Amino acid sequence: MTELAQLLELYEPVIGLEVHVQLATKSKAFSSSATGFGEPPNSLTDPVVLGLPGALPVFNQAVLELALKLGVATGSQIRAKSRFARKHYFYPDQPKNYQITQFDEPLCENGHLDLIVGGTVKRVRLERIHLEEDAGKNTHVGAVSHVDLNRAGVPLCEVVSAPELTSSEEAAEFMRALHRLVRWLEISEGDMEKGHMRCDANVSVRLRGEDRLGTRTELKNINSFRFVQNAIDHEIARQVRLIDGGGRVERETRLWDADLGQSAQMRTKEEANDYRYFPDPDLPMMVVAGPLMGGVLRSLPELPVARFERYQKANKVAADDARTLISERALADYFDAVQKAHPTEESGKTIANWMLTELLGALNAAGKAIADSPMPPETLSDLVVLVENGTISGKIGKEIFAESFKTGEAPAAIVERRGVQQISDEPLLWSIVEKVVAASPKQATDYQGGKDTLFGYFVGQVMKETGGRANPVMTTDLLKKRLGR
Amino acid sequence: MTVDPAYWSVADIARRIAAGEVSAVEITEAFLARIGKVDPELGAYLVVDETGARVQAQQVDLMRGANLPLGPLAGVPIALKDMIVTKDVVTTAGSKILEGWVPPYDATVVEKLRAAGAVILGKVNCDEFGMGSSTERSAYKQTKNPWDTTRVPGGSSGGSSAAVAAGLCAASLGTDTGGSIRQPASFCGVVGIKPTYGRVSRYGIVAYASSLDQVGPLAHSVADAALVLQAIAGHDARDSTSLPSAAPDFSAGIAAGVAGLKIGLPKEYFAGEIDADVRTALAAAVAALKDKGAEIVDVSLPHTELALPAYYIVAPAEASSNLARYDGIRYGKRADATDLLSLYSRTRGERFGPEVKRRIMLGTYALRSGYYDAFYKKAQQIRTLIKRDFDEAFEKCDVLLTPTTPTAAYELGAKATPLEMYLGDIFTLACNLAGLPGMSVPCGLTSTGLPVGAQLLGKPLDEATLLRTGAVIEAAVGLGDKRPRGFA
Numbered sequence: 001m002t003e004l005a006q007l008l009e010l011y012e013p014v015i016g017l018e019v020h021v022q023l024a025t026k027s028k029a030f031s032s033s034a035t036g037f038g039e040p041p042n043s044l045t046d047p048v049v050l051g052l053p054g055a056l057p058v059f060n061q062a063v064l065e066l067a068l069k070l071g072v073a074t075g076s077q078i079r080a081k082s083r084f085a086r087k088h089y090f091y092p093d094q095p096k097n098y099q100i101t102q103f104d105e106p107l108c109e110n111g112h113l114d115l116i117v118g119g120t121v122k123r124v125r126l127e128r129i130h131l132e133e134d135a136g137k138n139t140h141v142g143a144v145s146h147v148d149l150n151r152a153g154v155p156l157c158e159v160v161s162a163p164e165l166t167s168s169e170e171a172a173e174f175m176r177a178l179h180r181l182v183r184w185l186e187i188s189e190g191d192m193e194k195g196h197m198r199c200d201a202n203v204s205v206r207l208r209g210e211d212r213l214g215t216r217t218e219l220k221n222i223n224s225f226r227f228v229q230n231a232i233d234h235e236i237a238r239q240v241r242l243i244d245g246g247g248r249v250e251r252e253t254r255l256w257d258a259d260l261g262q263s264a265q266m267r268t269k270e271e272a273n274d275y276r277y278f279p280d281p282d283l284p285m286m287v288v289a290g291p292l293m294g295g296v297l298r299s300l301p302e303l304p305v306a307r308f309e310r311y312q313k314a315n316k317v318a319a320d321d322a323r324t325l326i327s328e329r330a331l332a333d334y335f336d337a338v339q340k341a342h343p344t345e346e347s348g349k350t351i352a353n354w355m356l357t358e359l360l361g362a363l364n365a366a367g368k369a370i371a372d373s374p375m376p377p378e379t380l381s382d383l384v385v386l387v388e389n390g391t392i393s394g395k396i397g398k399e400i401f402a403e404s405f406k407t408g409e410a411p412a413a414i415v416e417r418r419g420v421q422q423i424s425d426e427p428l429l430w431s432i433v434e435k436v437v438a439a440s441p442k443q444a445t446d447y448q449g450g451k452d453t454l455f456g457y458f459v460g461q462v463m464k465e466t467g468g469r470a471n472p473v474m475t476t477d478l479l480k481k482r483l484g485r
Numbered sequence: 486m487t488v489d490p491a492y493w494s495v496a497d498i499a500r501r502i503a504a505g506e507v508s509a510v511e512i513t514e515a516f517l518a519r520i521g522k523v524d525p526e527l528g529a530y531l532v533v534d535e536t537g538a539r540v541q542a543q544q545v546d547l548m549r550g551a552n553l554p555l556g557p558l559a560g561v562p563i564a565l566k567d568m569i570v571t572k573d574v575v576t577t578a579g580s581k582i583l584e585g586w587v588p589p590y591d592a593t594v595v596e597k598l599r600a601a602g603a604v605i606l607g608k609v610n611c612d613e614f615g616m617g618s619s620t621e622r623s624a625y626k627q628t629k630n631p632w633d634t635t636r637v638p639g640g641s642s643g644g645s646s647a648a649v650a651a652g653l654c655a656a657s658l659g660t661d662t663g664g665s666i667r668q669p670a671s672f673c674g675v676v677g678i679k680p681t682y683g684r685v686s687r688y689g690i691v692a693y694a695s696s697l698d699q700v701g702p703l704a705h706s707v708a709d710a711a712l713v714l715q716a717i718a719g720h721d722a723r724d725s726t727s728l729p730s731a732a733p734d735f736s737a738g739i740a741a742g743v744a745g746l747k748i749g750l751p752k753e754y755f756a757g758e759i760d761a762d763v764r765t766a767l768a769a770a771v772a773a774l775k776d777k778g779a780e781i782v783d784v785s786l787p788h789t790e791l792a793l794p795a796y797y798i799v800a801p802a803e804a805s806s807n808l809a810r811y812d813g814i815r816y817g818k819r820a821d822a823t824d825l826l827s828l829y830s831r832t833r834g835e836r837f838g839p840e841v842k843r844r845i846m847l848g849t850y851a852l853r854s855g856y857y858d859a860f861y862k863k864a865q866q867i868r869t870l871i872k873r874d875f876d877e878a879f880e881k882c883d884v885l886l887t888p889t890t891p892t893a894a895y896e897l898g899a900k901a902t903p904l905e906m907y908l909g910d911i912f913t914l915a916c917n918l919a920g921l922p923g924m925s926v927p928c929g930l931t932s933t934g935l936p937v938g939a940q941l942l943g944k945p946l947d948e949a950t951l952l953r954t955g956a957v958i959e960a961a962v963g964l965g966d967k968r969p970r971g972f973a
Contacts, residue, residue: 052590058722090825277857278861281696
């Protein structure tokens with residue numbers, strides 16, 4: 001048997017994901033019953049959600065608007081008229097024993113999702129995005145099973161990627177990118193703990209250089225970024241070992257058990273359901289009206305990956321910082337606001353530094369979100385300008401930041417009041433340098449003799465003389481000039 | 486004062502109650518008494534909601550006493566086919582699988598009837614889930630034809646037609662998926678209307694075939710049917726297939742006559758095997774219409790013969806889906822089983838009747854993966870052709886006249902095979918496939934004294950023309966004061 005690491009060199013995984021995203025509407029997809037989490041079992045139901053005889057679905061138009069935002073943001077082709085279909089299978093958490101979904105005429109097709117992989121953007125094709133209703137939840141207590149239909153009928157978007165992901169890391173990144181996007185667009189809370197995003201993965205392997213796809217298996221029930229990676233890695237290893245041992249991958253559905261860290265067969269191809277899809281006769285075509293589409297297009301914000309690229313290009317932010325800035329829309333919006341207040345477009349690197357270290361640190365300590373920051377973006381811009389134009393040193397700047405964050409006082413006012421303006425007066429600084437060097441002849445000689453570490457001693461002496469207010473760049477220059485190297 | 490309102494018209498009952506000539510309670514008690522006396526033999530009712538009916542009647546009387554405005558059907562006793570969901574009153578759709586189910590809500594039509602002041606007497610029998618043409622497929626009892634109790638009342642709304650014909654309600658509601666209002670109306674000598682698809686809300690109607698089902702009235706007269714239709718028609722936001730247009734005043738043009746109206750006789754409907762007595766009665770209706778100034782034109786509906794096969798794909802396919810929810814988890818008795826799959830299959834095996842199982846299997850087969858195009862989609866394409874046939878015919882005429890059924894009511898047990906039963910519906914299916922309004926109006930009796938119905942088919946949303954044409958037939962060749970023997 002070959003070592004796994006060697007096998008992974010030989011074989012290339014091909015992964016496609018199907019992600020269910022819960023849309024954040026107040027009422028359910030086909031009834032006016034409310035949506036919610038943690039309510040008493042079966043309290044968020046009505047005759048439609050319960051699938052009672054005679055009850056009929058009525059499509060909630062709010063769902064369409066949210067789905068369209070995702071469709072537009074992923075550059076999908078959007079059907080002006082799409083259809084709901086019934087997908088049949090018997091299970092107690094599904095009161096009608098069919099699910100209302102979309103089959104051959106989905107709302108969106110041929111879109112793409114941009115991932116940030118290793119600092120660059122990878123575009124993954126999306127085969128489709130369609131709408132469907134969620135099922136309820138079964139819980140088994142000993143020999144007794146309970147059904148809670150609070151979640152039944154909650155609107156979902158199913159996002160289906162093309163098989164274009166080539167590692168578990170990319171698959172996890174796909175989930176992160178989608179998570180970021182749906183939160184960015186404010187169409188889903190994206191709370192993984194509450195099952196707002198659930199993922200099935202189609203995994204196959206093939207020899208590197210091979211064009212044809214290998215036989216795929218479907219992994220169900222992977223509901224966190226970490227599980228996606230673990231489950232797929234586990235499945236890739238299972239498949240390459242199987243092939244290496246002379247076996248063959250069978251088309252099957254496997255269920256991931258995150259507690260055990262392994263998957264088990266759920267059903268084989270032969271046992272697969274025939275879903276008997278057909279157009280739901282209770283629902284007319286779903287029509288995307290012009291004004292609705294116009295509204296969605298007008299309200300579309302600049303997307304995270306576009307900002308990721310802009311921050312690097314226009315604002316000279318480093319890739320890692322740019323990526324952190326777009327992790328949350330409020331953070332990126334804050335950055336944009338600081339940048340807007342700031343006179344120089346290319347100060348992004350400095351602004352990002354201040355935001356990601358000082359501001360996030362202070363917010364974190366205060367237990368506040370960026371959206372509730374007590375320091376407005378304009379204030380942070382003012383502070384950055386004070387440091388940049390040499391009014392105060394970076395070190396003093398941090399103190400001023402802390403005080404302004406706490407009291408809300410303007411940085412310039414604090415600087416004025418505390419008298420901590422930086423000394424950038426060259427003749428004054430020169431006289432201080434002269435004085436300091438004269439007071440330490442031995443150290444001066446040693447430094448000139450090659451003891452480089454003593455340079456810091458002289459900087460320290462100047463700072464001591466000036467109460468830390470000496471312009472550090474000028475101090476360095478003048479000391480070098482005075483000491484002769 | 487004892488009253489015998491069994492055959493009073495809907496308008497009469499409402500008017501007399503409003504005028505204080507009789508109380509709603511007296512009317513209701515009279516009907517309840519008659520049901521108690523007559524129905525054990527007839528078998529129309531599955532549930533008589535005596536308490537509910539009395540409460541509603543008392544409420545009408547209280548409102549009248551307080552000079553509050555009364556609804557148009559105030560105090561009018563109505564029976565509902567058991568396919569119609571009624572809050573707190575057992576609803577079974579004639580099936581054991583729903584035995585004992587007490588719904589927590591009212592169908593839209595029930596809400597509307599209550600709002601109009603109607604008194605709901607109870608639930609009447611039908612073929613299981615509306616699947617049948619004789620009410621012999623009810624899981625509970627056999628309803629008999631009041632004109633001859635050895636014969637079927639028609640179906641699937643056989644309880645609705647028998648109850649009206651026997652004077653056990655002033656009017657009733659039925660549902661019609663392929664003729665289930667018109668055919669029993671014809672067999673029992675009453676008027677039955679299947680409105681345009683979407684005219685009446687389906688919310689709260691136990692679904693058989695969603696794209697075909699419609700609710701409609703069965704009544705003693707065209708005028709009565711119009712009043713009941715008025716009460717239940719109109720847009721309903723809870724039914725996405727409900728049409729947006731408001732219902733017109735159906736009673737307004739009933740007496741307008743047929744002068745100048747073009748009445749089409751589709752040749753395909755007169756070509757096949759039709760009982761001689763039915764032909765004679767239809768000829769009388771045609772003659773009467775001509776006499777009243779209508780122009781009779783021959784038209785053709787060339788795809789008529791495809792209606793039956795298309796119907797038996799579409800209806801079972803949708804039924805197989807709609808009936809999936811009856812699985813032993815939520816309704817009726819649960820079969821003994823140790824695992825989920827056998828719980829499902831045993832419950833469904835034991836508690837669905839043979840005709841329902843036959844259609845579920847047909848429909849499941851038709852929707853199999855890879856066969857959708859060959860069956861369901863093809864059948865939908867045939868529907869388009871049938872619709873086009875009607876569109877073209879309506880360029881030449883205003884309304885179509887056909888027999889409702891090839892024969893009058895047959896004897897219980899006479900239709901031995903499913904196919905024989907299905908062939909009895911050849912004249913009524915196309916109307917549902919095309920979504921058109923249809924109506925059956927009595928046009929005479931056979932030589933053995935059984936009612937014959939004339940079917941009128943109209944343009945979409947043109948129930949008004951059906952009503953005025955039906956009124957002319959009714960006046961000229963209708964049953965007049967003739968009542969079923971033994972129930973008069």
